[in-house]
Amino acid sequence: MQKVIDAHIHLSERGDDALLPFAKGNGLRYDLDELLAEMRGHHVERGLLLSPPIEDWAPLPNEEVIRLCGRSKGALLPIVTVEPSRKDVAAAVGLAEQNKRSVKGFKVRLGYHRAFAFDPVFSDVYDYAEAEGLPVLFHTGDTASTSGDLACSHPLTLDRLANKREELTIVICHFGNPWFEDVAELIYKHPKVYTDMSGLTTGGGGYARKFTEWLAKKVSEAVYYAGGAKKIVFGTDYPVTRYSDALALVQMLEVSETDRERILWRNAKELFGL
Numbered sequence: 653m654q655k656v657i658d659a660h661i662h663l664s665e666r667g668d669d670a671l672l673p674f675a676k677g678n679g680l681r682y683d684l685d686e687l688l689a690e691m692r693g694h695h696v697e698r699g700l701l702l703s704p705p706i707e708d709w710a711p712l713p714n715e716e717v718i719r720l721c722g723r724s725k726g727a728l729l730p731i732v733t734v735e736p737s738r739k740d741v742a743a744a745v746g747l748a749e750q751n752k753r754s755v756k757g758f759k760v761r762l763g764y765h766r767a768f769a770f771d772p773v774f775s776d777v778y779d780y781a782e783a784e785g786l787p788v789l790f791h792t793g794d795t796a797s798t799s800g801d802l803a804c805s806h807p808l809t810l811d812r813l814a815n816k817r818e819e820l821t822i823v824i825c826h827f828g829n830p831w832f833e834d835v836a837e838l839i840y841k842h843p844k845v846y847t848d849m850s851g852l853t854t855g856g857g858g859y860a861r862k863f864t865e866w867l868a869k870k871v872s873e874a875v876y877y878a879g880g881a882k883k884i885v886f887g888t889d890y891p892v893t894r895y896s897d898a899l900a901l902v903q904m905l906e907v908s909e910t911d912r913e914r915i916l917w918r919n920a921k922e923l924f925g926l
């Protein structure tokens with residue numbers, strides 16, 4: 653059976669977690685025991701844990717993400733979420749420094765506040781990430797909240813950052829959904845820009861099958877445009893997307909078996925040093 657690395661997981665075990673409706677729609681309990689059982693059941697060796705939104709779309713404190721990873725016995729590794737304020741940036745860098753052995757990167761939630769990726773407020777975290785070789789993940793595209801700012805979460809806004817910081821490793825989350833072609837260009841153009849396939853489907857609903865076929869076509873075409881799948885990593889965005897659905901989408905891609913294996917684990921292993 654093919655092994656897997658999941659580069660995008662959320663969890664809080666809190667009653668005010670804003671992803672609970674997604675969990676419910678997917679028939680998931682959304683707790684650590686269930687997550688670890690799902691991972692084992694789908695041959696997911698390791699996963700990166702990111703802060704989910706809680707009340708008023710604020711991120712779960714990073715300390716709680718680190719605690720949950722500690723309880724996972726090595727299955728989950730933390731990504732530190734950074735909000736656009738000097739105080740948050742300093743705290744995130746400090747926490748990454750304190751937890752150097754486990755922290756695997758940073759996450760910026762574009763679209764959840766009025767800040768662009770190239771905003772100077774993030775400079776210190778980018779400097780640290782470059783120096784330590786840690787990737788910075790960016791939420792891009794559609795937002796889970798209906799009041800998200802799509803001009804800020806558009807993936808093309810990362811071009812300016814990548815031009816300015818050639819040493820920074822950037823991961824464009826959710827393939828920029830629905831701006832797949834823009835992401836195809838970004839991963840083709842910039843040597844250190846990657847993308848993840850997380851959170852592309854959720855629940856069922858009208859045209860679910862047709863939509864998944866459309867996604868498989870879009871992602872496959874991005875692979876053809878980029879000339880391969882070296883810059884694409886697998887992710888679920890648990891509890892937004894079920895493991896079975898996220899893995900089915902990878903199976904539907906019309907790419908070589910070598911590229912499918914790259915997407916499922918090999919790229920993430922190299923990118924995050926797992």
Ligand SMILES: [Zn+2]
Pocket residue numbers: 660662702851889
């Ligand atoms: Zn996510």
